[in-house]
Each structure stands twice: as C-alpha cells, then as structure tokens.
Amino acid sequence: MTALALAGPRCPARPVTTDDGAEIAVYEHGDPDAPVTVLLCHGWTMSAQDWRPHIDALTRPRQGFPAVRAISYDQRGHGRSTRGAGTLDMALLGRDLGRVLAEATRDDVPVVVLGHSMGGMAIQQLAAHRPTLFGDRVRGVGLISTCLSEVAEGLTVPADRPGAAVRRLSQARRHLADGLLRSPRSARTVHRLLTGPLSHPHTAPLWRAVFGAGPHTESVREGARAFRDIPAMAIAEFYAALTTHDCVGRLGALAQVPTRILVGALDCVTPPAQARRLADDIPGAVLQTVPGQGHDLPYERPVLVVETVHTLLREMPRRRTGGFALAAPAAL
Incomplete structure (x- = not known):
C-alpha cells in the first residue's frame, strides 16, 4: 500500500478514455508482437x-x-489517471479494466491478468460482470493480497464473531467511510494518524498492517512520505469504494482459466482467512501462503510474483499461440 501517486513509469503513457470521461494512463512495455x-x-x-x-x-x-x-x-484517480465523473465503486474499476483490456491488448494474443489488493478486486469485478472474457481473451489470473468481500475485515473482525456481528462491523466501516467523505478535517486527521511520525513511521498501525516480518525502516519511511502526498479526501473516497466490493458466488468464470492466489501469512489488511474464502469460491484455484510477508507481498517478493506468472503460462491450455507452444503444467 505504499503510495506513489505522482510517479510514472519510464515509458510514455497512452490514454484510454472511459464513458464518464476519466483518462486512464496506460503504459506499454516490451515487444508489441510478443506471443503473450x-x-x-x-x-x-x-x-x-x-x-x-x-x-x-x-x-x-x-x-x-x-x-x-x-x-x-494507473487506476483512475491514481498516478497520471484522472478521476472521471462516475460514482466511484468497485464495479466501475472493473469496467475500467475491461476498457484497458479492449483497447491496449490484441484480440489474437492471450492475456494473463495480475492484480494486487484493489487491482485483484477489479479483476474479480470484471469476471463477475463479463464472464465470457475468461477462457477466451483472458487465459490466466493472478490474485495477490486481495479478498472476495469485507475489505479490511481482518483489522476489525475477530475470527469467532457470528455473522450478525460481522455484518454490523461491515456497516460500521461503511459509516466511517461516509463520515470521512463528509468531513475533510476528519479525513486529514485520520490520514495523519495512519501514517504516523515520519521520523518513526513503523510505529503507525497502517505500516504494521502492510509490511511483514522485519523492520523495513527505509521502505516504511518512503511509503509514509508518498502516502502523505496523496490528498486525504482522495484516499477516503477510494476507501469508501473498497467497502462496496462483494463478489461472493460470482466468480465461476475464473474456474475456466488457471487462477493463482498469493497472500502473506502476516497480512492484516486482506488476511489469509480471506484468501482461503476467495480460493474456496473459485473451483480449481491454487492458494499459496507466503511466510513472513504482509500486504505488500508483490513489492517485497517480486521474484515470487514473476515465477507465479510463469507458472500460469505453463498452466494455460496447450495450444499454438503466436509461434510457440505453451508447455504442459509443471511445478516451479
């Protein structure tokens, strides 16, 4: 969850415009004629x-x-992408992903989609609303440090709470999000409390939740500085959007393609229990829990993420694709 809102990748962006006028900054890397x-x-x-x-x-x-x-x-409202005029919820971010898929990838080339946290939720929303894309255009899915519903449940809901208590706490999170949106002063206060003192940001609850074992002092300090550069109201608005995510029973399309789920054993934002719920909702999905890692798993363990992509390439259905034959599934 380290924030890099104003930075841009090293290659130029091309805009993808959504129906509500958001300009999504899309970055292209590598050979445009690559087979995947x-x-x-x-x-x-x-x-x-x-x-x-x-x-x-x-x-x-x-x-x-x-x-x-x-x-x-860049997701709308992040990086170099604009906010747009639409009502912000997770279904909207799923539609954005669908637009990027349609305009920035070739119809004749298979696609593997990989998402972290909110990005993983956008993939789920796309699968729930446009299931026919999976197995046809999309041939593999990686979901990292994300959840099926009840965002940040692990921070507030004990595992033994009955369903009614879980629902009350879920409503409380939504009320908190609504309150922050109505009160810029409260949003700024919570923003500062979450990031903690820049001299010792690892003492703040946000960073204890995000990072796994080890001090990570410089990484935490860098993340805290960048997080403070993002307007507090923008953070509050997207938190409110996250509370709308619920894809329970709607992910049958992901059973049509190899799906890999990664979660850090110490993740308090989308904890292992939520990853298990997600895996149980997707027939055939493979779940990997990574010891000693928190919510920022993909950025602390980039080699593992790359290996996961290669595993998905191995597991894609055997067929001729752009001049090379995908191998049969094999363990890394």
Whole structure:
C-alpha cells in the first residue's frame, strides 16, 4: 500500500478514455508482437510505477519462456489517471479494466491478468460482470493480497464473531467511510494518524498492517512520505469504494482459466482467512501462503510474483499461440 501517486513509469503513457470521461494512463512495455501479454493492476494508493521490477523481468526472455508484452496502467484517480465523473465503486474499476483490456491488448494474443489488493478486486469485478472474457481473451489470473468481500475485515473482525456481528462491523466501516467523505478535517486527521511520525513511521498501525516480518525502516519511511502526498479526501473516497466490493458466488468464470492466489501469512489488511474464502469460491484455484510477508507481498517478493506468472503460462491450455507452444503444467 505504499503510495506513489505522482510517479510514472519510464515509458510514455497512452490514454484510454472511459464513458464518464476519466483518462486512464496506460503504459506499454516490451515487444508489441510478443506471443503473450501480461496486464498488471495495482492497488489502492499505488501506481503503475510499482510494477517496474516485475515488468523488467517479464519482458526479458527466459529459458522455456518467451519475453512477454507487459501492460500496466494507473487506476483512475491514481498516478497520471484522472478521476472521471462516475460514482466511484468497485464495479466501475472493473469496467475500467475491461476498457484497458479492449483497447491496449490484441484480440489474437492471450492475456494473463495480475492484480494486487484493489487491482485483484477489479479483476474479480470484471469476471463477475463479463464472464465470457475468461477462457477466451483472458487465459490466466493472478490474485495477490486481495479478498472476495469485507475489505479490511481482518483489522476489525475477530475470527469467532457470528455473522450478525460481522455484518454490523461491515456497516460500521461503511459509516466511517461516509463520515470521512463528509468531513475533510476528519479525513486529514485520520490520514495523519495512519501514517504516523515520519521520523518513526513503523510505529503507525497502517505500516504494521502492510509490511511483514522485519523492520523495513527505509521502505516504511518512503511509503509514509508518498502516502502523505496523496490528498486525504482522495484516499477516503477510494476507501469508501473498497467497502462496496462483494463478489461472493460470482466468480465461476475464473474456474475456466488457471487462477493463482498469493497472500502473506502476516497480512492484516486482506488476511489469509480471506484468501482461503476467495480460493474456496473459485473451483480449481491454487492458494499459496507466503511466510513472513504482509500486504505488500508483490513489492517485497517480486521474484515470487514473476515465477507465479510463469507458472500460469505453463498452466494455460496447450495450444499454438503466436509461434510457440505453451508447455504442459509443471511445478516451479
């Protein structure tokens, strides 16, 4: 959840315009004629810039795999993308992903989509609303540090609470989000409390939730500085949008393609229990829990994420694709 709102990837952006007027900044990496495209969706308060290590690795050839084409984009209201005029909810971010998929990838080239946190929720929303894309255009899915519903449940809901208590706490989170949107002063106060003192940001609750084992002092300090550069009301608005996410029982389309789920064992934002719920809702999905890691798993363990993409390429249905034959599934 480290925030890099104003940074941009090293390559120029092309705009994709949505129906409500948002300009989505899309970045293209690697050979445009590569036989596979990987589409990367970042999380809340982050940007396409955070995928740079993964893109650098994926766009180079590796033994047994071609170099892929990588597409990254700034979610609306993040990085270089504008907010647009639409009512902000997770279904809208799913539609944005569908627009990027349609305009920035080739119809004749298979796509693997990979999403972290809010990006993973956008993928779920797309699967729920446009299931026919999966198995046809989209041939593999990676969901990292994300959840099926009840965003941030692990921060507030004990595992043994009955369903009624869970629902009350879920409503309380939505009321909190609504209150922050109505009161800029409250939003700014919560913003500062979450990030903590810049001299010792690791003492703040946000960073204890985001990072796993180890001090991560410089990473936490960098994230805290960047997080404070994002307007408090923008953070509050997107938090409110996150509370609308619920794809329970709506992800049958993901059973049509290889789906891999990664979660850090120490993730308090989208904890392992939520990852298990997500895996149980997608027939055939493979769940991997990573010891010692928190919510920022993809950025602390980029090699693992790249290996996961290569695993998805192995598991894609065997067929001729752009001049190379995808291998049969095999463990890394």
